[in-house]
Amino acid sequence: MRNLVANARVAWYAVVSGAYDxxxxxxxxSWIFGWCVRMISQVSFFALIGKLLxxxxxxxxxxxxNAVAVAAFGAMFAMNMTANERGNGTLSLLLASxxxxxxxxxxxxxxxxxxxxxxxxxGLFILGPAFGLHFPFPRVLAVIPLTLLVGISAYCFSTxxxxxxxxxREGTGxxxxxxIVTLLTLCGVNVPVSxxxxxxxxxxxxxxxxxxxxxxxxxxxxxxxxxxxxxxGAEVLVGSAWLTLALTTFGIFMRAGQRDGSLEYAS
Amino acid sequence: xxxxxxxxxxxxxxxxxxxxALIPFITAPLxxxxxxxxxxxxxxxxxxxxAAIAPVFIALWWMALFISGWTITTDRWNGTIEMLVAAPAxxxxxxFGRITATxxxxxxxxxEIWVVARAFGTKIPVEHVWPFIAxxxxxxxxxxxTATAMASLYVLARNAATFGNSASFPFYVxxxxxxxxxxxPHWVRPLSSVVFLSWSADLLRAALRPEPMHxxxxxLGMVGVLGACGLVAGLWAMRVILQRVRGNGELGxx
Numbered sequence: 001m002r003n004l005v006a007n008a009r010v011a012w013y014a015v016v017s018g019a020y021d022x023x024x025x026x027x028x029x030s031w032i033f034g035w036c037v038r039m040i041s042q043v044s045f046f047a048l049i050g051k052l053l054x055x056x057x058x059x060x061x062x063x064x065x066n067a068v069a070v071a072a073f074g075a076m077f078a079m080n081m082t083a084n085e086r087g088n089g090t091l092s093l094l095l096a097s098x099x100x101x102x103x104x105x106x107x108x109x110x111x112x113x114x115x116x117x118x119x120x121x122x123g124l125f126i127l128g129p130a131f132g133l134h135f136p137f138p139r140v141l142a143v144i145p146l147t148l149l150v151g152i153s154a155y156c157f158s159t160x161x162x163x164x165x166x167x168x169r170e171g172t173g174x175x176x177x178x179x180i181v182t183l184l185t186l187c188g189v190n191v192p193v194s195x196x197x198x199x200x201x202x203x204x205x206x207x208x209x210x211x212x213x214x215x216x217x218x219x220x221x222x223x224x225x226x227x228x229x230x231x232x233g234a235e236v237l238v239g240s241a242w243l244t245l246a247l248t249t250f251g252i253f254m255r256a257g258q259r260d261g262s263l264e265y266a267s
Numbered sequence: 268x269x270x271x272x273x274x275x276x277x278x279x280x281x282x283x284x285x286x287x288a289l290i291p292f293i294t295a296p297l298x299x300x301x302x303x304x305x306x307x308x309x310x311x312x313x314x315x316x317x318a319a320i321a322p323v324f325i326a327l328w329w330m331a332l333f334i335s336g337w338t339i340t341t342d343r344w345n346g347t348i349e350m351l352v353a354a355p356a357x358x359x360x361x362x363f364g365r366i367t368a369t370x371x372x373x374x375x376x377x378x379e380i381w382v383v384a385r386a387f388g389t390k391i392p393v394e395h396v397w398p399f400i401a402x403x404x405x406x407x408x409x410x411x412x413t414a415t416a417m418a419s420l421y422v423l424a425r426n427a428a429t430f431g432n433s434a435s436f437p438f439y440v441x442x443x444x445x446x447x448x449x450x451x452p453h454w455v456r457p458l459s460s461v462v463f464l465s466w467s468a469d470l471l472r473a474a475l476r477p478e479p480m481h482x483x484x485x486x487l488g489m490v491g492v493l494g495a496c497g498l499v500a501g502l503w504a505m506r507v508i509l510q511r512v513r514g515n516g517e518l519g520x521x
Contacts (some may be wrong), residue, residue: 030430038433041440048446052317053309062305173287181297190301191308 014107072154074116078109150212153239274364326376335414409494415501463493
């Protein structure tokens with residue numbers, strides 16, 4: 001019990017510290033005119049393909065998929081927090097402390113993930129009506145917790161990759177960006193999962209976003225709640241698996257870095 | 268010219284040292300896969316040319332924003348800018364050499380994207396070969412000019428870098444790199460007309476179609492003029508920056 005309280009306290013401080021980091025990057029003005037405009041443009045970019053194809057169904061498919069994907073992107077950007085810890089030279093202090101580094105790393109980016117989820121919902125509910133979509137109310141409210149679920153699941157995946165970044169810091173940007181576009185490619189964001197070859201469909205179902213996004217599409221399209229619950233359950237399972245992998249592998253990457261002294265380098 | 272080439276050479280060495288510089292070469296083919304999948308799934312093989320053009324612009328624009336745009340800023344961070352400014356060689360020539368090398372490296376993405384298209388069983392015939400080559404050359408020059416403006420603006424205005432980081436998708440939409448400007452709402456189109464990407468993307472798509480290209484010289488000229496505007500603005504801002512930081516002693520301030 002004492003351990004749990006201590007870990008919760010460490011996690012809380014990590015969340016607050018991450019929030020301060022985040023707001024040192026963005027002011028309210030740059031968040032609105034920088035990040036928000038970018039996010040709205042990104043979702044519009046894909047939704048406009050539906051207009052090019054002259055298909056309302058495709059427009060909805062692209063808009064919903066890419067808006068929800070923004071929640072996952074926020075989670076993936078949180079990986080940069082790991083690199084910052086190392087770049088700021090505070091990683092060695094963290095290692096020397098009695099708390100578990102994975103608790104800190106799993107919490108520091110929560111704020112970025114939460115921001116991603118908020119942005120995704122903002123994108124969905126601003127651009128949906130702008131593109132002429134009608135969301136069924138109050139059913140559509142179920143999209144809010146499901147988007148949060150996608151964000152959390154992607155964050156678990158991101159924490160796993162953060163372990164890799166600890167080991168190969170110089171590849172941070174490459175790993176973050178390549179992961180984001182890979183998720184965009186493989187997670188049924190722009191084409192239905194059934195379009196992929198069977199082996200790729202299985203890979204897709206083991207990644208965050210895919211199952212949660214199907215649940216969200218189900219909510220909007222009026223699918224049975226049992227189907228939606230099955231997809232949501234699959235997303236919970238995938239997120240938990242990635243979190244377990246993160247907890248298992250993080251220590252391995254850290255110890256490897258400690259052994260060869262490579263954790264010490266600051267940018 | 269020697270200074271320009273020296274700048275280009277050092278930039279190519281940076282490519283080897285920093286894996287982040289390879290990001291567009293990983294992401295552009297993935298975007299090509301996404302766009303090819305979309306048009307194949309929709310049964311619109313007639314639009315696969317669009318799917319091939321857009322990722323090239325994504326790669327080139329990314330390099331302009333995130334590599335070329337940060338050229339002067341990283342020199343300040345690395346503490347090398349003082350030596351660069353004190354050297355007898357032209358500062359602008361070094362920077363422009365580095366930016367040109369980065370922009371030219373972006374041509375690799377053309378090859379990648381054509382390979383992706385082939386993997387999807389799509390042939391992308393270039394119907395107007397010489398205009399196509401001319402458009403590529405002028406587009407690369409305009410991209411380098413725009414990147415010069417960004418490199419200077421990032422230093423001149425502190426917030427510009429934050430906004431620059433977000434300037435990818437807004438310009439992909441305004442530039443009509445995948446969805447032509449004619450599909451955008453009417454009120455957006457005047458904004459698009461001052462973004463060289465919109466002229467360039469339209470021309471490249473036209474070069475892939477067998478129909479004759481109308482007003483080719485004028486449209487190509489617009490790409491060149493808008494790129495030149497970026498270059499002039501960038502060189503002007505660079506001069507202002509150097510005068511300012513020499514005056515207040517903040518040249519190496521990070």
